[in-house]
Amino acid sequence: MSPEFRDVDVIVVGSGPGGATVARALARAGMNVLILERGWDHRRRFYYGTYLGALIYTDRHSFLYTHEGLNIIRPLMVGGATSMYAGCAAEPPAWLKERYGIDITQEVAETIEELEIAPLPPDLRGRASTRIAEAAHDLGYEWFPQPKFMRPARGDISQCGARCLLGCRCGAKWNAAEYVDEAIEAGARLLTGVRVTRVLVEDGHALGVQGYKGRSPFRAFGDIVILAAGGIGTPRILHRSGFPEAGTGMTMDTTLMVYGIIPREKGIGNEPPMTWSWEDPEGHFMLSTLIDPWLNYPLVMMRQGWEAMRTWARWNHILGIMIKLRDEVSGGVYPDGMIRKPLTLLDQKRLERAIEMSKHILVKAGADPDTLLITPLRGTHPSGTVRIHDLVNNNLEMEIDDLYVCDASVFPEALGRPTVLTIIGLAKRLAKHLIEKMS
Numbered sequence: 123m124s125p126e127f128r129d130v131d132v133i134v135v136g137s138g139p140g141g142a143t144v145a146r147a148l149a150r151a152g153m154n155v156l157i158l159e160r161g162w163d164h165r166r167r168f169y170y171g172t173y174l175g176a177l178i179y180t181d182r183h184s185f186l187y188t189h190e191g192l193n194i195i196r197p198l199m200v201g202g203a204t205s206m207y208a209g210c211a212a213e214p215p216a217w218l219k220e221r222y223g224i225d226i227t228q229e230v231a232e233t234i235e236e237l238e239i240a241p242l243p244p245d246l247r248g249r250a251s252t253r254i255a256e257a258a259h260d261l262g263y264e265w266f267p268q269p270k271f272m273r274p275a276r277g278d279i280s281q282c283g284a285r286c287l288l289g290c291r292c293g294a295k296w297n298a299a300e301y302v303d304e305a306i307e308a309g310a311r312l313l314t315g316v317r318v319t320r321v322l323v324e325d326g327h328a329l330g331v332q333g334y335k336g337r338s339p340f341r342a343f344g345d346i347v348i349l350a351a352g353g354i355g356t357p358r359i360l361h362r363s364g365f366p367e368a369g370t371g372m373t374m375d376t377t378l379m380v381y382g383i384i385p386r387e388k389g390i391g392n393e394p395p396m397t398w399s400w401e402d403p404e405g406h407f408m409l410s411t412l413i414d415p416w417l418n419y420p421l422v423m424m425r426q427g428w429e430a431m432r433t434w435a436r437w438n439h440i441l442g443i444m445i446k447l448r449d450e451v452s453g454g455v456y457p458d459g460m461i462r463k464p465l466t467l468l469d470q471k472r473l474e475r476a477i478e479m480s481k482h483i484l485v486k487a488g489a490d491p492d493t494l495l496i497t498p499l500r501g502t503h504p505s506g507t508v509r510i511h512d513l514v515n516n517n518l519e520m521e522i523d524d525l526y527v528c529d530a531s532v533f534p535e536a537l538g539r540p541t542v543l544t545i546i547g548l549a550k551r552l553a554k555h556l557i558e559k560m561s
């Protein structure tokens with residue numbers, strides 16, 4: 123017989139920052155919360171935070187590509203993509219309140235205080251990374267120490283380096299899985315290895331969800347269903363639930379890295395990722411100090427040709443800048459499974475400007491101009507696939523009653539900056555709305 127769960131107040135699908143935050147808040151308010159997560163909890167496994175781990179817990183073993191060839195790293199595990207994020211925090215963009223009337227100032231302030239979000243102290247920002255920031259400063263760009271979801275008191279950050287993107291082994295970086303733990307302490311139930319395929323709907327109301335636990339069919343019934351399966355997972359569930367228009371258009375904060383070799387000096391590879399950043403005053407892109415982890419580097423560079431790949435031998439001497447483009451809505455996640463993310467002409471123009479600026483900064487920081495390289499484009503923030511004012515209202519509710527979306531899918535535009543703090547803010551706001559509605 124297929125397992126069934128009944129009499130649940132709230133079903134939360136997905137345990138990334140969106141799902142984990144709303145689940146914790148609702149469980150703490152005394153609701154009977156069931157969290158359904160497709161992946162497993164890998165945190166205490168020997169491979170967590172290693173190259174092997176990154177192959178195990180990402181969609182298609184890290185070889186997921188859009189139709190255009192953008193590589194998407196999509197962690198499928200308890201904690202979602204915060205298991206592999208760079209731990210950067212950015213406040214929500216002002217336009218979220220100005221254009222969409224969504225004010226999460228208080229929720230964000232609470233989170234900053236609770237998680238002690240702050241830049242790393244100067245001695246942990248990395249010498250080579252700081253050198254890039256200083257060079258940028260000399261050129262008139264005021265880079266800032268990037269606020270982080272990292273608490274040096276919890277782990278030895280000085281030993282982390284670029285591989286901290288594979289999963290945090292020292293424990294300094296906050297992960298949404300911690301909110302899942304706290305939700306469970308407050309009474310929520312977590313079922314892992316459950317892939318939700320669709321929402322059960324009757325007479326315009328969401329009744330529950332169905333899917334698979336392993337190979338067995340699975341169903342759960344609850345008063346409220348919250349989809350938090352991420353910018354790709356949520357529209358896929360909605361497609362099978364009678365919303366073929368979900369996933370039409372997408373934002374990605376399309377990313378590209380610019381590298382340059384600094385002869386005879388140490389590069390940024392053994393320094394914490396993204397310790398310094400800068401935002402274009404017009405808000406079209408963000409720059410940060412970053413390099414691909416050692417073993418990822420040749421895999422990425424392979425696509426740029428033999429000469430680019432050979433620079434792997436100098437990985438210890440590379441300075442890197444990551445460009446995060448605030449891209450326009452384009453492409454999408456389609457019902458046949460395809461993901462498309464073409465750059466618009468405007469995106470391309472902005473990207474070219476960002477590349478030129480990055481090269482300029484790297485040379486000023488001491489990189490040999492003959493060694494400058496760019497990586498292929500990639501997508502780290504699949505989002506904007508179930509947009510506010512389009513498929514969900516300001517309370518993140520779909521046109522089906524009691525069906526909500528609480529993840530990066532709801533972004534009405536690309537953020538062009540780290541997403542997690544905004545997602546947490548939105549999730550806390552949704553929890554307040556639901557607590558009020560159900561009281």
Ligand SMILES: Cc1cc2nc3c(=O)[nH]c(=O)nc-3n(C[C@H](O)[C@H](O)[C@H](O)COP(=O)(O)OP(=O)(O)OC[C@H]3O[C@@H](n4cnc5c(N)ncnc54)[C@H](O)[C@@H]3O)c2cc1C
Nearest residue numbers: 136138140160202203208210318352355529530540541542
């Ligand atoms: C390498 C990398 C670095 C990043 N660095 C940063 C950073 O420094 N700062 C920042 O703010 N952001 C960063 N991000 C982005 C950020 O981590 C994501 O935007 C954010 O985690 C998205 O949250 P979410 O709740 O929307 O979804 P996710 O975190 O993707 O969580 C969705 C969850 O749903 C589960 N799921 C999916 N489908 C199903 C299904 N059918 N049934 C059940 N469960 C399902 C998944 O397994 C996953 O656990 C980074 C991302 C990556 C990949």
